[in-house]
Amino acid sequence: MRFAKYALLICLSLFLVAGVASAADKKLKAGFIYVGPVGDYGWSHAHDLGRKFAEQQHPWLETVFIESVAEADSARIIDRFIQEEKCDVVFTTSFGYMEDTLKAGMKYPNKKFMHCSGFKQSKNVGTYFADLYQMYYLNGLMAGAMTKSNKIGYVAAFPIPELIRHINAFALGIKETNPDARVHVKWIYAWYGPDKAKEAAEALIAEGCDTLAFTEDTPAVIEVGQAHTEKGKQIYTYAHYSPMEAYGKDSVVSGQLCDWGVMYEKILQDLYDGSWTPKDYWWLAKEKAVLLGGSMDSMVNPKFEAQLKSLMTDSKDFGKLSVYDLVVKRYDQMKQGVEIFDPYTGPIKDNTGAVKIKAGERASKGDLLSIMYYVDNVVGSIPK
Numbered sequence: 460m461r462f463a464k465y466a467l468l469i470c471l472s473l474f475l476v477a478g479v480a481s482a483a484d485k486k487l488k489a490g491f492i493y494v495g496p497v498g499d500y501g502w503s504h505a506h507d508l509g510r511k512f513a514e515q516q517h518p519w520l521e522t523v524f525i526e527s528v529a530e531a532d533s534a535r536i537i538d539r540f541i542q543e544e545k546c547d548v549v550f551t552t553s554f555g556y557m558e559d560t561l562k563a564g565m566k567y568p569n570k571k572f573m574h575c576s577g578f579k580q581s582k583n584v585g586t587y588f589a590d591l592y593q594m595y596y597l598n599g600l601m602a603g604a605m606t607k608s609n610k611i612g613y614v615a616a617f618p619i620p621e622l623i624r625h626i627n628a629f630a631l632g633i634k635e636t637n638p639d640a641r642v643h644v645k646w647i648y649a650w651y652g653p654d655k656a657k658e659a660a661e662a663l664i665a666e667g668c669d670t671l672a673f674t675e676d677t678p679a680v681i682e683v684g685q686a687h688t689e690k691g692k693q694i695y696t697y698a699h700y701s702p703m704e705a706y707g708k709d710s711v712v713s714g715q716l717c718d719w720g721v722m723y724e725k726i727l728q729d730l731y732d733g734s735w736t737p738k739d740y741w742w743l744a745k746e747k748a749v750l751l752g753g754s755m756d757s758m759v760n761p762k763f764e765a766q767l768k769s770l771m772t773d774s775k776d777f778g779k780l781s782v783y784d785l786v787v788k789r790y791d792q793m794k795q796g797v798e799i800f801d802p803y804t805g806p807i808k809d810n811t812g813a814v815k816i817k818a819g820e821r822a823s824k825g826d827l828l829s830i831m832y833y834v835d836n837v838v839g840s841i842p843k
Contacts (some may be wrong), residue, residue: 462533463751464690466477466491467515470637470784471610476785478837484518485519485731487520487521487545487547487548487727487731487745488521488522488523488545488546488547488548489522489523489547489548489549489550489727490522490523490524490525490546490550491506491507491510491523491549491552492524492528492536492537492550493524493528493551494528494529494530494650494651495648495650495651496525496526496527497526499651499677500701501651501678501700502552502676502677502700503526503651505700505716505719506552506719507524508720509719509720509723510522510719510723511720512720512721513723513724516720517724517728519675519731520727523540523544526649528683530555530556531689533555533556534559534562535564536564537572544621545572547730548570549571549572549573550572550573550574550575551572551573551574552576552753553575553576553650554576554577554619554621557579560572560574561584563584564581564584568582568583570583571584571585571735572585573585573586573587574586574587575587575588575766580675580737580738580739581737582737585736585740585757586738586740587722587734588739588740588741588742589717589718589719589722589742589743589746589748590606590743590749590827591700591715591717591749592625592628592802592803592827593743593744593749593793594714594744594750595625595632595715596627596629596631596632597751597786597790597800598629598631598632598672598714598715599629599634600636600782600786601712601713601759602629602632602633602640602670602712603633603635604636604637604767604770604782605670605695605763605767606670606695607666607669608668609637609641610640610641610666610669611633611641611642611643611668611670611671612642612644612645612666612668612672612786613626613629613642613644613645613673614645614647614672614674614675615644615659615674615675616646616647616650616674616675618841620827620829620831623832623833624641624827624828624830626833626837627830627833627834627837628802628803629642629672629802630642630836631802631807631834632802634835634836636770636785640836642837643666643838643839644657644833644839646842647659650675651676651677652653653675653677656677657679657680657683658668658674660680660683661683661771664665664683664687669692669694670694670697671683671694671695671697672696672699673699676699678698678706678707681696681710683696683708684711685705685706685708685710685711687698688707688709695710695712696710696712697712697713697715698714700712700717700751701713701716701717702714702716702753702755704754704760707752711753712759712760713751713752713758713759713760714751714752714753714795715748715749715750715751716749716752717749718747718748718749718750719748721746721748722740722742722746722748726731726740739824741771743793744790744794745794745795745796751790759783759786764783765831766794767781767782767783768783768784769781770783776788803816803826803827804816804819805817805818805819805821807822807834808834809835810832810835810837810838810839812835815832815834
């Protein structure tokens, strides 16, 4: 009997040790699908930095990625990640991958999927986004104050809610410091299209714009701005997603930076420990997923700091102060949360005069995810 007890204890101990070892050996494999090349220095580059960061933070994590995947080809790549690579979760990082991601969720019910920038979830498909609209607004404060021509250009990839949200936020910031300035948009229908972006930037400058912002995944617009500045015509530019100030040291004023690393670290930890749910992870300045700046060293290019400190504006919140100080104060408010300050607080009208957000009201996340109108200082109409 005594021997039987000892045998039982030994077996139980071995079982527990095996269980601990099994838990310690537990791995998670994640696949990432990028719409552009990881060397684009924009969207896909920023996501890949986030993937690498998460892999460094989590020793149990293994990742694979495929770059430059056309949106029409995403279903095939998802199948490859699940069937051949044996991924536990797949991250699809372009808006156009949304429907194929949802279909994959139905096809592979025992796997998890995360779609970036989308708005549809299912029992094993979640969504996530580190949204930059707050940073675009802050850049708009600077752009409105610094422009001499009152014509500000925007080179944009595709007319989807994400880009409209960013264009409008940029315009709302411009309007706060310069109600006379107008935003002119050129669509290039490419996420990664440096030649098209350069052509659009040149056209906007030829039309009188002295300031350029953009959504395209290369520094092409900044390179155009820097080239004109070096020739004696100052063109102000605002970087996008990655630290691009080095490409326009005399042109880049600031920009918006995205830290996908903190987001991937959190989502993957949730997946690993079993606390993940198919919710929408929507991170902003408060969560430190988005940052202001054209470089990681400062929120404003030191070349333009004195100029921004010399430009004064009247704020209904803070009274008379420099544009630089207004940017700092607004940024601090955003870090506290959208309840403290959000650019999409009414009254806001579209450029036909229709009231879209009433005075004192703040746009909901649903409103922001579906926005498809230009605010009243953006010229033209959104392409169908």
